Amino acid sequence: MPEYRAQLGVRLRSGVLDPAGQAVGHALRDLGFSARDVAVGKLIELTVDAASLELAEAEVRRMAAELLVNPVLEDFDLEIAPR
Amino acid sequence: MRADILVFPGSNCDVDTEIALREALPGWQVTRQWHDGADLSGSQFCVLPGGFAHGDYLRAGALAARSPAIEGVRALIARGGLVLGICNGFQVLVEAGILPGAFQANTVQHFICRDVALRVERAASPFLDAFAAGDVLTLPIAHQEGNYRLTEDEYRRLKDEGRIAFTYCGPHGETAGDYNPNGSYASVAGVLAEGGRVLGMMPHPERAAWPAIGRTDGLRILAAGLATAMQGGTL
Numbered sequence: 001m002p003e004y005r006a007q008l009g010v011r012l013r014s015g016v017l018d019p020a021g022q023a024v025g026h027a028l029r030d031l032g033f034s035a036r037d038v039a040v041g042k043l044i045e046l047t048v049d050a051a052s053l054e055l056a057e058a059e060v061r062r063m064a065a066e067l068l069v070n071p072v073l074e075d076f077d078l079e080i081a082p083r
Numbered sequence: 084m085r086a087d088i089l090v091f092p093g094s095n096c097d098v099d100t101e102i103a104l105r106e107a108l109p110g111w112q113v114t115r116q117w118h119d120g121a122d123l124s125g126s127q128f129c130v131l132p133g134g135f136a137h138g139d140y141l142r143a144g145a146l147a148a149r150s151p152a153i154e155g156v157r158a159l160i161a162r163g164g165l166v167l168g169i170c171n172g173f174q175v176l177v178e179a180g181i182l183p184g185a186f187q188a189n190t191v192q193h194f195i196c197r198d199v200a201l202r203v204e205r206a207a208s209p210f211l212d213a214f215a216a217g218d219v220l221t222l223p224i225a226h227q228e229g230n231y232r233l234t235e236d237e238y239r240r241l242k243d244e245g246r247i248a249f250t251y252c253g254p255h256g257e258t259a260g261d262y263n264p265n266g267s268y269a270s271v272a273g274v275l276a277e278g279g280r281v282l283g284m285m286p287h288p289e290r291a292a293w294p295a296i297g298r299t300d301g302l303r304i305l306a307a308g309l310a311t312a313m314q315g316g317t318l
Contacts, residue, residue: 017266019188019230067149070142070178072185073232 001049003083004056010069010076011041044068047083056080085112086128089121089156089172091147096133096169096289103292104130107305118147123155128165131156131172133225133287143186143228144174153179165209166281167305170226173273173283182274182283183237187230190266196225198298199264201272201286202252205245208279212307219256220249220300222286224264224272229285231267238269248273248282 012018018039025038046063050056057080069076086104090097097115104113108128116122123129136147147153153175160166160181168176176182189195203211203218214220233241241247249272253262263270265285273284288301 016232017187017190017230019190019192023192067145068141070145070185073187 001051002056003047003049004053004080005047005083006045006056006060006078006080008044008060008064008068008076008078009041010044010074011039012073013075016073053080053082084108084110084128085114085126086130087121087123087126088113088115088130088132089118089123089152090115090132091118091134091136091150091152093136093138094132094134094171096171096287099287100130100132100169100289103289103302103305106292107302118150118152121152121155123159123164126159126164128167129156129159131166131168131175132289133170133172136171136175139171139174139228142178144171144176144178147175148178148180157181160276160281163280166276167210168281168283169287169289170224170229170285173285174228176281176283177231181281182276183241184231184233184268184274186228187232187266188228189226189230189264191264194225194227195229195264196223197264198223199272199286200252200254200256200262201249202256202258204247204250205275207245208248208275208282210275210279210282210304210307211248213303214307217256219252219254220303221298222288222291222301223298224286225290226265226285229265229267231265231271231285233268233271238271241271241274244277246275246277246279247271248275249284249286 020040021038028035088097201220203214250270288304291298291301
């Protein structure tokens with residue numbers, strides 16, 4: 001079975017308060033940088049076995065829906081490619 | 084009658100909860116059950132305690148909410164049992180979809196550990212039998228991610244259905260002013276599932292169960308659940 005490597009970039013939806021992003025933004029400005037609109041998200045990488053790229057992507061999207069992403073607060077982008 | 088405390092790797096309020104339940108529920112069997120292999124089939128009351136279940140990796144409560152032990156919790160709810168999620172246990176119930184909403188980091192961007200005043204919003208729950216709407220309790224909070232998020236629609240629905248249990252308030256029950264410690268939507272500190280037999284709350288009743296420390300409001304919440312469960316006959 002072919003292997004696929006997926007990367008999910010999980011971020012807070014726009015409009016959702018991001019206390020971590022705010023804290024990091026404050027720290028960057030304290031260091032003299034002009035950073036603003038700082039957002040902190042997470043990157044999840046995983047390998048799946050699937051018969052095709054489409055099936056692999058469908059599987060990873062199910063993982064996102066069932067566990068990896070909280071749709072109330074978060075969005076994600078998915079990159080997936082044969083390994 | 085049996086009360087079970089479900090213990091996950093990272094739970095850290097389970098022993099306090101056990102001691103408080105023994106005080107609140109004389110004559111009950113009180114056990115702590117490790118999540119893996121937990122059997123709630125003989126239980127009338129399950130508490131999901133505070134802590135950092137599974138390290139709170141991914142999101143607070145997310146991994147515990149998907150563990151097989153939660154199926155036992157769902158079954159207990161289905162047969163009319165009582166379920167109380169305290170702090171991290173509340174986060175688990177929300178991640179499991181048993182209670183609505185989501186949790187974010189406190190708006191103040193740090194861990195908060197202190198007493199807060201809480202107003203009882205609704206007494207139609209076994210857990211709130213000892214109280215009248217408008218009563219003010221004092222319980223401690225201890226959390227980093229206690230910022231409870233609801234959409235306006237979800238909040239309206241909960242309010243209309245009498246499912247807001249507690250809101251953060253001032254010493255005399257006032258909500259005007261800066262009494263919201265963590266940024267929670269509409270200062271909500273605890274909510275009920277339909278029917279009032281499942282309660283999720285961020286404050287810790289088990290840490291306010293001792294006259295010796297000057298706090299007993301938590302004991303009243305835990306003991307009230309007992310009284311109704313005994314009378315209910317459904318258990």
